[in-house]
Every structure is written in structure tokens, then in C-alpha cells.
Amino acid sequence: MKKYQLEIACFNIESALIAQANGADRVELCAEKNEGGTTPDFKTVAAAKEQLAIKLNVMIRPRGGDFVYSYDEFKQMKAEIIAFKKLQVDGFVFGILDKDGNVNKVQNAALVKLAYPYPCTFHRAFDVVKNIDESLEAIIECGFTTILTSGQEKNVVEGIEILSELVKKANNRIVIMPGGGLRSSNIGLLKKNTNAFFYHSSAIVDLSETADGDEIRVIKNILKL
Secondary structure, three states: OOOOEEEEEEOOHHHHHHHHHOOOOEEEEOEOHHHOOEOOOHHHHHHHHHHOOOEEEEEOOOOOOOOOOOHHHHHHHHHHHHHHHOOOOOEEEEOOEOOOOOEOHHHHHHHHHHHOOOOEEEOHHHHHOOOHHHHHHHHHHHOOOEEEEOOOOOOOOOOHHHHHHHHHHHOOOOEEEEEOOOOOOOHHHHHHHHOOOEEEEOOOOOOOOOOOHHHHHHHHHHHHO
């Protein structure tokens, strides 16, 4: 039987500990919620690694905005991966596009290779790529293990049809992880209609940057049904 799993996007240590206490399978640690997530600082990651028993993935994104990076920004991403590898985190989350809106295969493959043996998730840069099918194949070629996506819509409910198609096209070659507006109110719909088995939510239900333990628990319970 398929084991459904839940990753919680966390913007502080408190959220990471709430995620762990309420049954999350993995934390994606980031900074700057209003920018859609950027690289957290080293001290925060080190503290999280020390306190978490569940898996810890780290966002590698030098700034908000688009996903086309300068030479210096790319160098910074490489340096961050090298630094966080020393903490023995469990994986990395990033995504680089070229100026034409395609997956930058050279840069992404270089970071995946640098991150080895830790797995890499291609994040929601996927939601602005020009060609979904070509991008899916390019991301698999680069060596990513997961794609985090809302199905190119502003949230997972609106993107549900594309998410379902992506799961089929991926055909177990890569994990398609729905994320973006995923909540306890819609997880049942996603589970029923997409055939995905790994889901991503911030589980933030107010204007704060902190996950809600009850929300996490409800999502997990629905996934167990």
C-alpha cells in the first residue's frame, strides 16, 4: 500500500519543531515567506539539524523574484550547498531557468552533482516554465528526485488536472509533489484526483509565519485514510 508523506515548508525553527511534533515526514527550511522562500542562514539550519529527528531539506535560492541567476548568484548557490552539506542535511531545494523560460540544464545538473549524495527537489520555478513536458524530461535528466509544483496555477486546486497529468507522465521516474495553497480543506481532493503520494504545505492558517500543529495533524490524518 502506498505510504503518503507530508513535507512542511518552515520559515523558522518553531515551525520545524511543530511540524515534527505533529507527524510531518520532512521539513523544507527557508527564509523570507513573502518572497516565496529563500536560503535560510547557516545558524538556523544548524540549529534545526540539531533538534530534528525527521528529514530536513534546505532551500537554495539567493533572492526572491525570477529564477534566472547571475554568475555571482550561481556561485553563491554552490557555496551554500557546500556549507550545508557539512551539516549533513537531508536534501536541497532549488531551480534555475534560462532567460527563455526553459530549465537551465547546465547549471541545475552542476548543483545536483555538487549536492550528491543528497537528493534534490526542483521547486516551483517549474510553475513558470514555458513547456511542461520538455521541462519534466530536462529535470529528470539533471538528476532531481522530486518536483514541487502547483500545476502551473496559483494553487494546487486550480492546477489539479495538470498535477494529475504530471504524475502520469512522470511514471515513477521522479516524485511529483503538489504544493501551493495545499491545506486540510483540499488535501482529500488532491489525494483522490492526482495519485501523488508526497504533499507539501506551509500549514500556516493565519497571517503569521508559523505552522499550525492542528492543521498538520488533520492533513496527516486525511492522508492516512
